[in-house]
Amino acid sequence: MNGMSPIVQTVARFAKVFILLFGIYLTFTGHLSPGGGFAGGVVIACLYILLTLAYGKKSAFKYFPRKAASGLDSVGALIFLLVACLGLGFGGVFFANFLERNYPGASFSLLSAGTIPVNNIAICIKVASSLFLVFIIMAAARVIEKKDGTRDFKQDEEE
C-alpha cells in the first residue's frame, strides 16, 4: 500500500502528536470526566490507521511493528488479569479495589479511585493494539493469481 499526496502527509505529521495526546488524556481522566479506556484505545488505533494510510505500510511498520502489536495486545489483557488476582490476594474477593480501601486518595484528583486508572490503561493498550492488528491484517492481504488460474492469498511479510 503506497502513501498519499504531500498535503496529507504534512497534515498527518502535524496532527499526530495532538491525536496521541487526546487519546492519552481520555484514558487517564476516565474516572473524572467522560472517556475511559475504550474511548482512548479506539482514538489511538485511529491514529495508527491514519499513519498507515498517509505514509504507506513500510514507514508505518517502523513505528509499530506487527509482532509488537500482537505482543502488546496480550500484555494489556495480562495486566488486567494481574490486577484482578491481586485484588483476590489483598482484598479478599476477585477484582476488589484494594488500593482504594487501603490508600484512599482525595476525591476529584488524578490519583484517586484506586485500581480504576490502572485498569483503564490496560484496557486502552489492549483495544488499541487489537484494532490496529485487525486493520493491518486486512490491509496486508493481497489476492494473487497463480499460474493455473486459481486465486490464492498472500500476506505481505515485513521486510
Add this chain to the structure above:
Amino acid sequence: MGIELILIIILVFILLGSIIAVEIRDLLSAVISIGVVGFGISIAFLFLQAPDLAIVQIAVEVVLLILLIRATIGKGVKTTHAHINWPSLFLVVILCLGFVGFACVAFQELEFGAPVTANNPQAPTNYYLKHGLAETGSANIVTSVILDYRAYDTLGEATVLFTAIIGALAILRGRARKKKGDKE
C-alpha cells in the same frame, strides 16, 4: 422543544439513512449510508445524556467504515441485479409489518422517560448512584460500574474482543510456505 420531538426527528433521519443503505445498488454508497446511521446514533446518545457512549460510538463507526471500504473497493462495486423472488419477498414484508405491529402494542407498558427502577430504592441503580463516589472514589459513575462493581463483565468483553481478532487473523493467513529444500 421537548426531548421527545428531538428524538423523533433524529430517529426518522436514521431510518431514512438505513432504508437507503439497504436498498441502493452501489456498494460504496451503501457503506457511506451506514456512516450516516452511526453518526445519527451518536447524536442521539448525546441528547440522552450519555457522553461516554457518544465518543466510543463515533470512533468505532469510523474504524468500521474504513474496514468496510477496504472490503468493497475495486472488487465489483455494483451489486448484481437479482431477479426478485416475489412470493418470498411478500412473506418477508408481511412478517416485518407484523413485528412492528406487535411492537406498537407491546411497548405501551414501557413508558419512555419513567424507567421501572426510578421509584424502587432497592434497585442496584439507585445504590450505585448514591454510594458510587464514597465507595470507589471515582466521579464518573459509569466507569465505576464497569471497572469496579461489574469488572467481571469487562473481563468477558476483553476475552471476546481477543477471540474475534484471533479469528480474523486465522482466516486471513496465507498458506504456510515450505522452505526451498523440502520435498513434498
Add this chain to the structure above:
Amino acid sequence: MILPLCFALFVVGLYCVLTKRNVIKIVIGLTIMEYSVNLFLVLLGYKKQVIMSQVQAPIIEKITNLDDFFMKAVDPLPQALVLTSIVIGLGVTALAIAICIRLYQRYGTFDISEMRRLKG
C-alpha cells in the same frame, strides 16, 4: 412512539439480512440491527424531568448537589452495558468482513446464489 420507531430500525436490518443476496449487504444489515439494539437499551434508562435542562449525566462534578443527584441523573447501568456492547460489535463485524474477503478469494463473487451454484 419513540420505542416502536427504534424497533422499526431493527426490523429494517432484519429485512436486509433475510432478502439480500450480496454478502456485504448482509453484513450491513447485521450492523444496523446491532446499532438499533444499543439505542433501545439506552432509551430505556432515560429519566424525564419537568424542565429539560435538569436532567443530568451520571457524572459528579464539584458543584453537583449530592442530595437530589440520584433523582435527576439518568440510569448508569444500561450505559455501562452498551459501552462493552459497542466494542464487541466492532470485533464481530471485523470477523464477518474477514469471512467475506475469504469467500471472494474462494469463489470470485460476492453473490450467495452464485456461490451455491459454484460449490457443486
